[in-house]
Amino acid sequence: MGLAKRIIPCLDVDAGRVVKGVNFVDIRDAGDPVEIARRYNEAGADEITFLDITATHEGRDTTLHTVEKMASQVFIPLTVGGGVREIQDIRNLLNAGADKTAINSAAVHNPDFVREAAERFGSQCIVVAIDAKQVGNDKEPKWEIFTHGGRKPTGIDAVEWAKKMDSYGAGEILLTSMDRDGTKNGFDLALTRAISDAVSVPVIASGGVGNLQHLADGVLKGGADAVLAASIFHFGEYTVGEAKAFMQQAGIEMRI
Amino acid sequence: MTVQKIVVLDYGMGNLHSVASALKKVAPTDEVVLATTPEEAHGADRLIVPGVGAIRDCMEGFIRPGFVPLLNQCIEAGLPILGICVGMQIMMKRSEENNGVDCLGLFPQPVKFFGTDLQENGQRLKVPHMGWNQVQQKIDHPLWRDIENGSRFYFVHSYYVPAENNNAVAGETDYGVKFAAAVTRNNIFATQFHPEKSADAGMQLLKNFVGWNGAA
Numbered sequence: 001m002g003l004a005k006r007i008i009p010c011l012d013v014d015a016g017r018v019v020k021g022v023n024f025v026d027i028r029d030a031g032d033p034v035e036i037a038r039r040y041n042e043a044g045a046d047e048i049t050f051l052d053i054t055a056t057h058e059g060r061d062t063t064l065h066t067v068e069k070m071a072s073q074v075f076i077p078l079t080v081g082g083g084v085r086e087i088q089d090i091r092n093l094l095n096a097g098a099d100k101t102a103i104n105s106a107a108v109h110n111p112d113f114v115r116e117a118a119e120r121f122g123s124q125c126i127v128v129a130i131d132a133k134q135v136g137n138d139k140e141p142k143w144e145i146f147t148h149g150g151r152k153p154t155g156i157d158a159v160e161w162a163k164k165m166d167s168y169g170a171g172e173i174l175l176t177s178m179d180r181d182g183t184k185n186g187f188d189l190a191l192t193r194a195i196s197d198a199v200s201v202p203v204i205a206s207g208g209v210g211n212l213q214h215l216a217d218g219v220l221k222g223g224a225d226a227v228l229a230a231s232i233f234h235f236g237e238y239t240v241g242e243a244k245a246f247m248q249q250a251g252i253e254m255r256i
Numbered sequence: 257m258t259v260q261k262i263v264v265l266d267y268g269m270g271n272l273h274s275v276a277s278a279l280k281k282v283a284p285t286d287e288v289v290l291a292t293t294p295e296e297a298h299g300a301d302r303l304i305v306p307g308v309g310a311i312r313d314c315m316e317g318f319i320r321p322g323f324v325p326l327l328n329q330c331i332e333a334g335l336p337i338l339g340i341c342v343g344m345q346i347m348m349k350r351s352e353e354n355n356g357v358d359c360l361g362l363f364p365q366p367v368k369f370f371g372t373d374l375q376e377n378g379q380r381l382k383v384p385h386m387g388w389n390q391v392q393q394k395i396d397h398p399l400w401r402d403i404e405n406g407s408r409f410y411f412v413h414s415y416y417v418p419a420e421n422n423n424a425v426a427g428e429t430d431y432g433v434k435f436a437a438a439v440t441r442n443n444i445f446a447t448q449f450h451p452e453k454s455a456d457a458g459m460q461l462l463k464n465f466v467g468w469n470g471a472a
Contacts, residue, residue, distance in 0.1 A: 072277040097273040122309035255388040
Protein backbone atom coordinates (compact mmCIF):
# COMPACT_ATOMS: atom_id res chain seq x y z
CA MET A 1 0.00 0.00 0.00
CA GLY A 2 1.19 3.48 -0.72
CA LEU A 3 1.23 6.27 -3.19
CA ALA A 4 -0.69 5.42 -6.35
CA LYS A 5 0.73 5.86 -9.82
CA ARG A 6 -1.27 8.39 -11.80
CA ILE A 7 -3.10 8.31 -15.13
CA ILE A 8 -3.29 11.71 -16.78
CA PRO A 9 -5.38 12.33 -19.89
CA CYS A 10 -4.01 15.23 -21.92
CA LEU A 11 -6.06 17.78 -23.86
CA ASP A 12 -4.53 19.87 -26.65
CA VAL A 13 -6.43 23.13 -26.68
CA ASP A 14 -6.34 25.97 -29.19
CA ALA A 15 -8.22 29.17 -28.32
CA GLY A 16 -10.49 27.31 -25.95
CA ARG A 17 -11.23 24.29 -28.17
CA VAL A 18 -9.80 20.78 -28.01
CA VAL A 19 -8.09 20.27 -31.35
CA LYS A 20 -6.80 16.73 -31.49
CA GLY A 21 -10.34 15.50 -31.64
CA VAL A 22 -12.14 13.65 -28.92
CA ASN A 23 -14.61 11.00 -29.78
CA PHE A 24 -16.74 10.45 -26.69
CA VAL A 25 -19.98 8.67 -27.09
CA ASP A 26 -23.03 10.92 -26.60
CA ILE A 27 -21.14 14.09 -26.02
CA ARG A 28 -22.77 16.87 -27.95
CA ASP A 29 -19.81 19.12 -28.38
CA ALA A 30 -16.66 17.09 -28.66
CA GLY A 31 -14.46 20.17 -28.79
CA ASP A 32 -15.44 21.62 -25.43
CA PRO A 33 -12.50 21.08 -23.06
CA VAL A 34 -14.58 21.75 -19.96
CA GLU A 35 -17.06 19.01 -20.84
CA ILE A 36 -14.27 16.62 -21.77
CA ALA A 37 -12.35 17.30 -18.56
CA ARG A 38 -15.53 16.74 -16.58
CA ARG A 39 -15.94 13.35 -18.26
CA TYR A 40 -12.38 12.35 -17.42
CA ASN A 41 -12.89 13.53 -13.86
CA GLU A 42 -15.96 11.28 -13.59
CA ALA A 43 -14.11 8.41 -15.23
CA GLY A 44 -11.53 8.43 -12.44
CA ALA A 45 -8.61 10.25 -14.07
CA ASP A 46 -6.04 11.24 -11.45
CA GLU A 47 -5.20 14.59 -13.01
CA ILE A 48 -5.88 16.51 -16.19
CA THR A 49 -3.21 18.14 -18.33
CA PHE A 50 -4.25 20.95 -20.60
CA LEU A 51 -1.78 21.86 -23.32
CA ASP A 52 -2.48 25.30 -24.72
CA ILE A 53 -1.21 25.51 -28.27
CA THR A 54 -2.70 28.96 -28.88
CA ALA A 55 -0.37 31.46 -30.50
CA THR A 56 -2.40 34.69 -30.20
CA HIS A 57 -3.02 36.95 -27.23
CA GLU A 58 -6.79 36.87 -27.74
CA GLY A 59 -6.60 33.11 -27.76
CA ARG A 60 -4.69 33.14 -24.48
CA ASP A 61 -7.44 35.14 -22.80
CA THR A 62 -9.91 32.55 -24.02
CA THR A 63 -7.64 29.90 -22.53
CA LEU A 64 -7.68 31.58 -19.13
CA HIS A 65 -11.45 31.69 -19.25
CA THR A 66 -11.53 28.00 -20.18
CA VAL A 67 -9.20 27.12 -17.30
CA GLU A 68 -11.50 29.06 -14.99
CA LYS A 69 -14.56 27.15 -16.12
CA MET A 70 -12.73 23.86 -15.96
CA ALA A 71 -11.46 24.51 -12.44
CA SER A 72 -14.97 25.25 -11.24
CA GLN A 73 -16.18 21.83 -12.38
CA VAL A 74 -13.20 19.50 -12.09
CA PHE A 75 -12.07 18.54 -8.60
CA ILE A 76 -8.80 16.85 -9.41
CA PRO A 77 -5.47 18.56 -10.11
CA LEU A 78 -5.20 20.53 -13.32
CA THR A 79 -1.89 21.25 -15.06
CA VAL A 80 -1.74 23.87 -17.80
CA GLY A 81 1.21 24.18 -20.15
CA GLY A 82 2.09 25.80 -23.44
CA GLY A 83 3.41 29.31 -23.94
CA VAL A 84 4.30 29.88 -20.28
CA ARG A 85 7.07 32.48 -20.56
CA GLU A 86 6.74 34.94 -17.73
CA ILE A 87 5.96 35.02 -14.04
CA GLN A 88 2.75 36.84 -14.94
CA ASP A 89 1.68 33.92 -17.17
CA ILE A 90 2.01 31.57 -14.20
CA ARG A 91 0.18 33.93 -11.89
CA ASN A 92 -2.66 34.28 -14.41
CA LEU A 93 -3.02 30.53 -14.80
CA LEU A 94 -2.92 29.82 -11.07
CA ASN A 95 -5.44 32.59 -10.44
CA ALA A 96 -7.68 31.08 -13.08
CA GLY A 97 -7.61 27.78 -11.18
CA ALA A 98 -4.68 25.79 -12.57
CA ASP A 99 -2.89 23.80 -9.87
CA LYS A 100 0.35 23.44 -11.78
CA THR A 101 1.91 25.09 -14.79
CA ALA A 102 4.26 23.40 -17.24
CA ILE A 103 7.26 25.33 -18.53
CA ASN A 104 9.10 24.14 -21.61
CA SER A 105 10.89 26.45 -24.08
CA ALA A 106 11.12 29.35 -21.63
CA ALA A 107 13.13 27.17 -19.24
CA VAL A 108 15.69 26.45 -21.96
CA HIS A 109 16.02 30.12 -22.86
CA ASN A 110 16.37 31.15 -19.27
CA PRO A 111 16.81 28.39 -16.67
CA ASP A 112 16.62 30.97 -13.89
CA PHE A 113 12.98 31.46 -14.82
CA VAL A 114 12.31 28.03 -13.29
CA ARG A 115 14.15 28.96 -10.12
CA GLU A 116 12.32 32.24 -9.82
CA ALA A 117 8.95 30.60 -10.49
CA ALA A 118 9.57 27.86 -7.92
CA GLU A 119 10.61 30.42 -5.32
CA ARG A 120 7.61 32.58 -6.03
CA PHE A 121 4.89 29.95 -6.25
CA GLY A 122 6.46 26.83 -4.73
CA SER A 123 7.93 23.81 -6.50
CA GLN A 124 4.62 21.95 -6.22
CA CYS A 125 3.13 23.98 -9.06
CA ILE A 126 6.15 24.12 -11.37
CA VAL A 127 6.31 21.28 -13.87
CA VAL A 128 9.20 21.35 -16.32
CA ALA A 129 8.23 19.82 -19.66
CA ILE A 130 11.06 18.21 -21.61
CA ASP A 131 10.80 17.15 -25.26
CA ALA A 132 13.64 14.74 -25.98
CA LYS A 133 14.88 12.93 -29.06
CA GLN A 134 17.40 10.13 -29.20
CA VAL A 135 20.82 10.92 -30.62
CA GLY A 136 23.70 8.46 -31.00
CA ASN A 137 23.27 4.70 -31.21
CA ASP A 138 20.92 2.31 -29.43
CA LYS A 139 23.67 0.66 -27.39
CA GLU A 140 24.57 3.82 -25.58
CA PRO A 141 21.56 6.00 -26.19
CA LYS A 142 21.66 9.70 -25.46
CA TRP A 143 18.85 12.17 -25.78
CA GLU A 144 18.84 15.78 -26.79
CA ILE A 145 16.15 18.26 -25.83
CA PHE A 146 14.16 20.19 -28.40
CA THR A 147 12.06 23.31 -28.00
CA HIS A 148 9.22 24.98 -29.92
CA GLY A 149 7.06 21.89 -30.07
CA GLY A 150 10.02 19.70 -31.02
CA ARG A 151 11.21 21.83 -33.93
CA LYS A 152 14.36 23.41 -32.49
CA PRO A 153 17.36 21.34 -31.38
CA THR A 154 19.29 22.75 -28.44
CA GLY A 155 22.39 20.58 -28.11
CA ILE A 156 21.47 20.02 -24.46
CA ASP A 157 21.61 16.50 -23.00
CA ALA A 158 18.19 15.51 -21.63
CA VAL A 159 19.45 13.70 -18.51
CA GLU A 160 21.75 16.55 -17.51
CA TRP A 161 18.96 19.02 -18.20
CA ALA A 162 16.45 17.12 -16.06
CA LYS A 163 18.93 17.06 -13.16
CA LYS A 164 19.50 20.77 -13.52
CA MET A 165 15.78 21.52 -13.55
CA ASP A 166 15.36 19.36 -10.44
CA SER A 167 18.04 21.38 -8.67
CA TYR A 168 16.44 24.64 -9.85
CA GLY A 169 13.21 23.78 -8.08
CA ALA A 170 11.04 21.95 -10.61
CA GLY A 171 8.47 19.92 -8.67
CA GLU A 172 7.87 17.42 -11.44
CA ILE A 173 9.17 16.53 -14.91
CA LEU A 174 6.81 15.97 -17.85
CA LEU A 175 8.92 13.92 -20.24
CA THR A 176 7.89 13.49 -23.87
CA SER A 177 9.75 11.33 -26.35
CA MET A 178 9.70 13.09 -29.72
CA ASP A 179 10.59 9.81 -31.39
CA ARG A 180 7.56 8.05 -29.97
CA ASP A 181 4.97 10.82 -29.86
CA GLY A 182 2.04 9.85 -32.08
CA THR A 183 3.52 6.45 -33.02
CA LYS A 184 1.47 4.25 -30.67
CA ASN A 185 4.61 2.13 -30.22
CA GLY A 186 4.89 2.76 -26.50
CA PHE A 187 6.99 5.10 -24.36
CA ASP A 188 10.74 5.39 -24.89
CA LEU A 189 11.42 3.29 -21.80
CA ALA A 190 15.19 3.75 -21.78
CA LEU A 191 14.72 7.52 -21.80
CA THR A 192 12.04 7.36 -19.12
CA ARG A 193 14.23 5.16 -16.92
CA ALA A 194 17.31 7.34 -17.41
CA ILE A 195 15.47 10.51 -16.40
CA SER A 196 13.51 8.91 -13.57
CA ASP A 197 16.70 7.52 -12.02
CA ALA A 198 18.50 10.83 -12.42
CA VAL A 199 16.04 13.09 -10.61
CA SER A 200 14.52 13.16 -7.15
CA VAL A 201 11.14 14.54 -8.27
CA PRO A 202 8.26 12.63 -9.90
CA VAL A 203 8.41 11.96 -13.66
CA ILE A 204 5.40 11.83 -15.99
CA ALA A 205 6.01 9.66 -19.05
CA SER A 206 4.49 10.88 -22.30
CA GLY A 207 4.56 10.09 -26.00
CA GLY A 208 3.72 6.89 -27.81
CA VAL A 209 0.99 5.11 -25.84
CA GLY A 210 -0.94 2.73 -28.06
CA ASN A 211 -2.26 0.16 -25.59
CA LEU A 212 -2.60 -0.57 -21.90
CA GLN A 213 0.57 -2.62 -21.66
CA HIS A 214 2.45 0.53 -22.71
CA LEU A 215 1.04 2.38 -19.71
CA ALA A 216 2.07 -0.40 -17.33
CA ASP A 217 5.54 -0.60 -18.90
CA GLY A 218 6.02 3.13 -18.39
CA VAL A 219 5.77 2.53 -14.65
CA LEU A 220 7.27 -0.95 -14.32
CA LYS A 221 10.12 -0.63 -16.79
CA GLY A 222 10.47 3.12 -17.21
CA GLY A 223 10.12 3.97 -13.52
CA ALA A 224 7.55 6.69 -14.23
CA ASP A 225 5.42 8.06 -11.40
CA ALA A 226 2.60 8.99 -13.75
CA VAL A 227 1.62 8.21 -17.34
CA LEU A 228 0.10 10.67 -19.75
CA ALA A 229 -1.93 9.73 -22.79
CA ALA A 230 -4.24 11.45 -25.23
CA SER A 231 -5.55 9.51 -28.19
CA ILE A 232 -6.17 6.10 -26.59
CA PHE A 233 -8.61 7.78 -24.23
CA HIS A 234 -9.95 10.44 -26.56
CA PHE A 235 -11.00 7.97 -29.22
CA GLY A 236 -12.61 5.65 -26.74
CA GLU A 237 -10.21 2.77 -27.41
CA TYR A 238 -9.87 2.36 -23.67
CA THR A 239 -11.50 4.01 -20.69
CA VAL A 240 -9.50 5.37 -17.79
CA GLY A 241 -11.16 2.70 -15.66
CA GLU A 242 -9.96 -0.10 -17.94
CA ALA A 243 -6.45 1.34 -17.89
CA LYS A 244 -6.47 1.47 -14.11
CA ALA A 245 -7.76 -2.07 -13.74
CA PHE A 246 -5.11 -3.33 -16.16
CA MET A 247 -2.30 -1.56 -14.36
CA GLN A 248 -3.50 -2.81 -10.99
CA GLN A 249 -3.54 -6.35 -12.39
CA ALA A 250 0.06 -5.78 -13.41
CA GLY A 251 0.87 -5.15 -9.76
CA ILE A 252 0.88 -1.36 -9.84
CA GLU A 253 -0.64 0.62 -6.99
CA MET A 254 -3.60 2.54 -8.42
CA ARG A 255 -6.48 4.68 -7.16
CA ILE A 256 -9.44 2.58 -8.23
CA MET B 257 -32.18 26.91 6.40
CA THR B 258 -30.05 29.92 7.20
CA VAL B 259 -27.26 30.94 4.90
CA GLN B 260 -23.84 30.40 6.41
CA LYS B 261 -20.89 32.66 5.80
CA ILE B 262 -17.92 30.46 4.97
CA VAL B 263 -14.73 32.50 5.02
CA VAL B 264 -11.63 31.42 3.13
CA LEU B 265 -8.62 33.42 4.30
CA ASP B 266 -6.83 34.94 1.30
CA TYR B 267 -3.27 35.76 2.29
CA GLY B 268 -1.83 35.56 -1.18
CA MET B 269 -0.80 31.93 -0.89
CA GLY B 270 -3.14 29.51 -2.37
CA ASN B 271 -5.35 27.89 -4.86
CA LEU B 272 -8.26 29.88 -3.52
CA HIS B 273 -10.28 29.52 -6.67
CA SER B 274 -10.21 25.73 -6.30
CA VAL B 275 -11.18 25.85 -2.65
CA ALA B 276 -13.99 28.32 -3.34
CA SER B 277 -15.36 26.31 -6.29
CA ALA B 278 -15.34 23.13 -4.28
CA LEU B 279 -17.24 24.85 -1.45
CA LYS B 280 -19.79 26.24 -3.88
CA LYS B 281 -20.29 22.74 -5.15
CA VAL B 282 -20.93 21.19 -1.72
CA ALA B 283 -22.71 24.19 -0.21
CA PRO B 284 -24.48 25.90 -3.12
CA THR B 285 -26.79 27.97 -0.93
CA ASP B 286 -24.11 29.29 1.42
CA GLU B 287 -22.07 32.43 1.06
CA VAL B 288 -18.39 31.80 0.31
CA VAL B 289 -16.17 34.80 1.02
CA LEU B 290 -12.49 35.18 0.19
CA ALA B 291 -11.25 37.51 2.92
CA THR B 292 -8.07 39.54 2.54
CA THR B 293 -8.61 41.41 5.83
CA PRO B 294 -10.05 40.45 9.24
CA GLU B 295 -12.88 42.94 8.54
CA GLU B 296 -13.98 40.95 5.51
CA ALA B 297 -14.04 37.85 7.68
CA HIS B 298 -16.41 39.52 10.14
CA GLY B 299 -19.48 37.44 10.89
CA ALA B 300 -17.92 34.20 9.69
CA ASP B 301 -19.74 31.00 10.62
CA ARG B 302 -16.77 28.87 9.68
CA LEU B 303 -13.24 29.48 8.54
CA ILE B 304 -10.88 27.86 6.06
CA VAL B 305 -7.11 28.39 6.12
CA PRO B 306 -5.74 27.19 2.78
CA GLY B 307 -2.11 27.45 1.80
CA VAL B 308 0.21 26.58 -1.04
CA GLY B 309 3.86 27.48 -1.31
CA ALA B 310 6.78 27.95 1.00
CA ILE B 311 6.29 28.33 4.75
CA ARG B 312 8.11 31.63 5.31
CA ASP B 313 6.02 33.49 2.73
CA CYS B 314 2.92 31.82 4.13
CA MET B 315 3.65 32.88 7.69
CA GLU B 316 4.47 36.43 6.65
CA GLY B 317 1.40 36.60 4.46
CA PHE B 318 -0.73 35.31 7.32
CA ILE B 319 0.63 37.67 9.97
CA ARG B 320 0.62 40.87 7.87
CA PRO B 321 -3.16 41.35 7.46
CA GLY B 322 -3.77 40.56 11.13
CA PHE B 323 -5.02 37.02 10.66
CA VAL B 324 -3.34 35.67 13.81
CA PRO B 325 -5.63 37.47 16.27
CA LEU B 326 -8.58 36.72 13.97
CA LEU B 327 -7.80 33.02 13.99
CA ASN B 328 -7.38 33.02 17.76
CA GLN B 329 -10.75 34.73 18.21
CA CYS B 330 -12.40 32.18 15.95
CA ILE B 331 -10.80 29.33 17.90
CA GLU B 332 -12.01 30.87 21.18
CA ALA B 333 -15.49 31.35 19.78
CA GLY B 334 -15.67 27.69 18.82
CA LEU B 335 -16.05 28.28 15.08
CA PRO B 336 -15.34 25.23 12.93
CA ILE B 337 -11.91 25.76 11.34
CA LEU B 338 -10.36 23.80 8.49
CA GLY B 339 -6.66 24.07 7.60
CA ILE B 340 -5.42 22.73 4.27
CA CYS B 341 -1.83 21.73 3.35
CA VAL B 342 0.48 24.60 4.30
CA GLY B 343 -2.58 26.01 6.09
CA MET B 344 -2.20 22.99 8.39
CA GLN B 345 1.58 23.34 8.63
CA ILE B 346 1.43 26.97 9.80
CA MET B 347 -0.66 25.78 12.76
CA MET B 348 2.28 23.68 13.99
CA LYS B 349 5.07 24.78 16.31
CA ARG B 350 7.93 25.18 13.90
CA SER B 351 8.88 24.12 10.37
CA GLU B 352 12.25 23.02 9.03
CA GLU B 353 11.48 24.66 5.69
CA ASN B 354 13.36 27.84 4.67
CA ASN B 355 16.09 27.11 7.26
CA GLY B 356 13.57 27.01 10.08
CA VAL B 357 10.47 29.13 10.59
CA ASP B 358 8.45 29.57 13.78
CA CYS B 359 4.80 28.86 13.16
CA LEU B 360 1.57 29.53 15.08
CA GLY B 361 2.05 26.81 17.70
CA LEU B 362 -1.60 25.75 17.88
CA PHE B 363 -0.25 22.20 17.83
CA PRO B 364 3.05 21.30 19.56
CA GLN B 365 4.39 19.18 16.68
CA PRO B 366 7.17 20.17 14.28
CA VAL B 367 7.08 20.16 10.46
CA LYS B 368 9.93 18.12 8.98
CA PHE B 369 11.53 17.58 5.58
CA PHE B 370 11.03 14.21 3.88
CA GLY B 371 14.71 14.40 2.98
CA THR B 372 16.63 13.50 -0.13
CA ASP B 373 17.09 9.86 0.79
CA LEU B 374 13.57 8.72 1.51
CA GLN B 375 13.09 4.98 1.04
CA GLU B 376 10.50 2.26 1.35
CA ASN B 377 11.39 -1.44 1.02
CA GLY B 378 14.72 -0.50 -0.53
CA GLN B 379 12.99 1.67 -3.15
CA ARG B 380 13.87 5.33 -3.37
CA LEU B 381 10.82 7.55 -2.96
CA LYS B 382 10.37 10.74 -4.93
CA VAL B 383 9.99 14.04 -3.12
CA PRO B 384 7.66 15.95 -3.26
CA HIS B 385 5.16 13.32 -2.16
CA MET B 386 2.80 13.98 -5.06
CA GLY B 387 -0.37 12.13 -5.87
CA TRP B 388 -3.09 9.99 -4.35
CA ASN B 389 -2.27 8.20 -1.13
CA GLN B 390 -4.33 6.33 1.44
CA VAL B 391 -5.43 7.87 4.69
CA GLN B 392 -6.00 5.63 7.70
CA GLN B 393 -8.55 7.20 10.00
CA LYS B 394 -7.15 7.07 13.54
CA ILE B 395 -10.21 8.42 15.33
CA ASP B 396 -13.93 8.70 14.80
CA HIS B 397 -14.63 12.21 13.68
CA PRO B 398 -17.59 14.00 12.08
CA LEU B 399 -15.31 15.01 9.19
CA TRP B 400 -14.68 11.37 8.28
CA ARG B 401 -18.39 10.65 8.00
CA ASP B 402 -19.30 8.61 4.89
CA ILE B 403 -15.64 8.39 3.88
CA GLU B 404 -14.34 4.86 3.75
CA ASN B 405 -11.29 4.20 5.92
CA GLY B 406 -8.21 3.98 3.70
CA SER B 407 -9.66 6.28 1.01
CA ARG B 408 -7.15 8.05 -1.22
CA PHE B 409 -6.67 11.80 -1.14
CA TYR B 410 -4.47 14.06 -3.24
CA PHE B 411 -1.21 15.18 -1.63
CA VAL B 412 1.56 17.45 -2.82
CA HIS B 413 4.19 18.37 -0.24
CA SER B 414 7.85 17.94 0.71
CA TYR B 415 7.42 18.64 4.43
CA TYR B 416 5.32 16.64 6.89
CA VAL B 417 4.08 16.48 10.46
CA PRO B 418 5.23 13.24 12.12
CA ALA B 419 2.50 10.87 13.29
CA GLU B 420 4.68 9.42 16.03
CA ASN B 421 3.97 10.70 19.55
CA ASN B 422 1.27 12.88 18.14
CA ASN B 423 -2.07 12.61 19.92
CA ALA B 424 -3.62 15.16 17.58
CA VAL B 425 -3.52 12.76 14.61
CA ALA B 426 -6.92 12.19 13.05
CA GLY B 427 -5.60 10.44 9.96
CA GLU B 428 -2.30 8.86 9.09
CA THR B 429 -0.48 8.18 5.82
CA ASP B 430 2.66 6.23 5.07
CA TYR B 431 5.34 7.54 2.73
CA GLY B 432 8.66 6.22 3.93
CA VAL B 433 7.58 7.54 7.31
CA LYS B 434 4.21 7.63 8.99
CA PHE B 435 2.97 11.19 8.91
CA ALA B 436 -0.14 13.11 9.96
CA ALA B 437 -2.55 13.31 7.02
CA ALA B 438 -4.95 15.13 9.33
CA VAL B 439 -4.80 16.60 12.82
CA THR B 440 -7.57 17.86 15.05
CA ARG B 441 -8.06 19.72 18.30
CA ASN B 442 -11.52 20.77 19.46
CA ASN B 443 -12.94 22.97 16.71
CA ILE B 444 -9.87 22.76 14.45
CA PHE B 445 -9.44 20.10 11.78
CA ALA B 446 -6.52 20.35 9.40
CA THR B 447 -5.43 18.19 6.50
CA GLN B 448 -2.10 17.75 4.75
CA PHE B 449 -3.94 16.65 1.63
CA HIS B 450 -6.06 18.84 -0.63
CA PRO B 451 -9.74 17.92 -0.18
CA GLU B 452 -10.65 20.40 -2.93
CA LYS B 453 -8.58 18.31 -5.38
CA SER B 454 -9.47 14.87 -4.01
CA ALA B 455 -12.53 14.08 -6.13
CA ASP B 456 -15.40 12.35 -4.28
CA ALA B 457 -13.63 11.67 -0.98
CA GLY B 458 -12.48 15.28 -0.81
CA MET B 459 -15.92 16.64 -1.68
CA GLN B 460 -17.42 14.49 1.07
CA LEU B 461 -14.93 15.84 3.61
CA LEU B 462 -15.76 19.43 2.63
CA LYS B 463 -19.45 18.63 2.84
CA ASN B 464 -18.86 17.21 6.32
CA PHE B 465 -16.97 20.35 7.29
CA VAL B 466 -19.78 22.60 6.09
CA GLY B 467 -22.18 20.69 8.33
CA TRP B 468 -19.85 20.34 11.31
CA ASN B 469 -20.72 22.12 14.56
CA GLY B 470 -17.10 22.24 15.68
CA ALA B 471 -17.43 19.57 18.35
CA ALA B 472 -15.39 16.37 18.21
